Amino acid sequence: MVSGYLSRKTNEWGLNILNGVHDHAMEPTLEGHILAGRLKEDDKKIVRDLTKSKMLPRNILINLKNKRPHCMTNIKQVYNERQQIWKANRGDKKSLQYLISKLEEHKYTYFSRIQSESTTIEDIFWAHPTSVMLFNNFPTVLVMDSTYKTNMYKMPMFEVVEVTSTDLTYSVGFGFVTHEKEENFVWVLKMSRKLLTSKKNMPKVIVTNMEMSLMKTIGNLFPKSYAKNCYFHAQANVKQRCILDCKYPLEKRMGKR
Amino acid sequence: MKPRDVVKKIMRAWKAMVEQPTQELYANALVEFQDECSDFPLFLNYAMTTLKEVKEKIVRAWTNHVMHLGCKTTNRVESAHALVKKYLDNSVGDLGTSWEKIHDMLVLQLIAIQTTFGQSVTVFEHRFKDVTFYFGLGGHVSR
Numbered sequence: 138m139v140s141g142y143l144s145r146k147t148n149e150w151g152l153n154i155l156n157g158v159h160d161h162a163m164e165p166t167l168e169g170h171i172l173a174g175r176l177k178e179d180d181k182k183i184v185r186d187l188t189k190s191k192m193l194p195r196n197i198l199i200n201l202k203n204k205r206p207h208c209m210t211n212i213k214q215v216y217n218e219r220q221q222i223w224k225a226n227r228g229d230k231k232s233l234q235y236l237i238s239k240l241e242e243h244k245y246t247y248f249s250r251i252q253s254e255s256t257t258i259e260d261i262f263w264a265h266p267t268s269v270m271l272f273n274n275f276p277t278v279l280v281m282d283s284t285y286k287t288n289m290y291k292m293p294m295f296e297v298v299e300v301t302s303t304d305l306t307y308s309v310g311f312g313f314v315t316h317e318k319e320e321n322f323v324w325v326l327k328m329s330r331k332l333l334t335s336k337k338n339m340p341k342v343i344v345t346n347m348e349m350s351l352m353k354t355i356g357n358l359f360p361k362s363y364a365k366n367c368y369f370h371a372q373a374n375v376k377q378r379c380i381l382d383c384k385y386p387l388e389k390r391m392g393k394r
Numbered sequence: 395m396k397p398r399d400v401v402k403k404i405m406r407a408w409k410a411m412v413e414q415p416t417q418e419l420y421a422n423a424l425v426e427f428q429d430e431c432s433d434f435p436l437f438l439n440y441a442m443t444t445l446k447e448v449k450e451k452i453v454r455a456w457t458n459h460v461m462h463l464g465c466k467t468t469n470r471v472e473s474a475h476a477l478v479k480k481y482l483d484n485s486v487g488d489l490g491t492s493w494e495k496i497h498d499m500l501v502l503q504l505i506a507i508q509t510t511f512g513q514s515v516t517v518f519e520h521r522f523k524d525v526t527f528y529f530g531l532g533g534h535v536s537r
Contacts, residue, residue: 191495227490232490233489233490236490239490239493239497240493261489267504268504271504277461277463278461278465280465280468280470280471282468284478284479286485287482288485289486289488298470298471300463301510301511305506306470307503307504307507308474308478311496313489342461342462344462344466344467344470346468347448352451363460363462365460365462366448367452367466367467367468368412368453368466370468371412371444371448372409375405375440376401376405378440379404379408380401382434382436382437383400383401383431383434384397384400384401385397
């Protein structure tokens with residue numbers, strides 16, 4: 138850092154060297170400096186524990202700041218640490234290998250199917266051991282439906298739920314299928330049927346939405362169960378058609394053009 | 395009559411028909427519904443085909459004869475989906491992370507269920523408190 142001056146005697150400009158190494162004054166705070174903001178071993182343990190309980194990075198940082206008001210960690214360091222933890226967790230396993238190792242570790246019942254003529258996975262279905270036990274005890278009303286936007290592969294998630302004696306819902310199994318075709322539903326339902334140990338305990342009622350391929354499959358695979366439809370979905374279909382046919386009849390629509 | 399009111403009227407007739415408790419009442423309501431739709435043969439045709447296919451599956455007159463524990467709609471599974479999505483946070487995780495989050499959900503869900511089982515045995519309801527007849531059952535018999 139230098140400062141310039143004008144000499145009165147000689148009327149010439151001169152320079153004073155204030156500091157020969159830095160070009161700025163000393164910073165009052167140390168935020169943003171890698172060494173000052175690094176996570177110490179006990180910080181890393183906190184991050185590890187909180188990440189395990191699915192806490193958001195910003196909440197983890199709040200926790201660190203509350204523990205030590207003067208700590209100079211920023212959000213990026215938390216993200217980096219989480220990435221390290223994630224890597225250490227997975228090792229060199231691929232996503233599916235990791236999934237299967239975890240399913241086996243927690244004694245899940247799982248089934249999978251690969252696409253014919255390739256090694257890509259077509260469908261996968263898993264059930265928690267306690268869920269399976271509950272399913273064998275309360276197989277009265279089975280409710281099933283699929284939902285989208287749950288994973289990066291755009292596979293619909295097919296969920297089967299049941300009702301306990303205390304009127305609570307529990308999930309029997311989760312299936313990830315590539316398509317919502319009859320063939321896929323046949324497979325998933327066959328697998329959920331496998332969870333039942335006794336043939337006497339077949340579900341009495343099965344409730345679904347108005348999905349045609351699913352309704353057909355249920356009729357074939359659970360012949361003794363009473364297949365019911367969601368009357369709300371049926372009503373929605375009718376209403377849609379009603380608006381189309383009665384509110385804007387065909388002659389009117391043709392006339393508008 | 396406004397087109398909007400036509401739709402409302404027809405849908406009211408449909409709802410009334412679907413919720414009839416007996417088959418005789420349903421038959422009457424069906425005639426009424428057909429009456430309402432008499433101006434719209436296209437729609438009536440669609441409604442009749444739908445009813446023919448899924449009558450036993452949606453009309454209360456039939457569904458009330460089975461033990462459905464109040465599951466008239468797929469609400470239960472829709473709420474389960476909502477719960478899963480709450481745990482998933484985003485829609486772009488791979489199967490490994492999806493499993494981790496679903497597993498966390500299941501752990502809590504199964505604990506909650508186990509709790510209600512425990513409570514059904516241990517908690518003694520107030521309405522039975524003064525009934526000496528049931529006094530010996532508290533803590534021994536589940537509700």
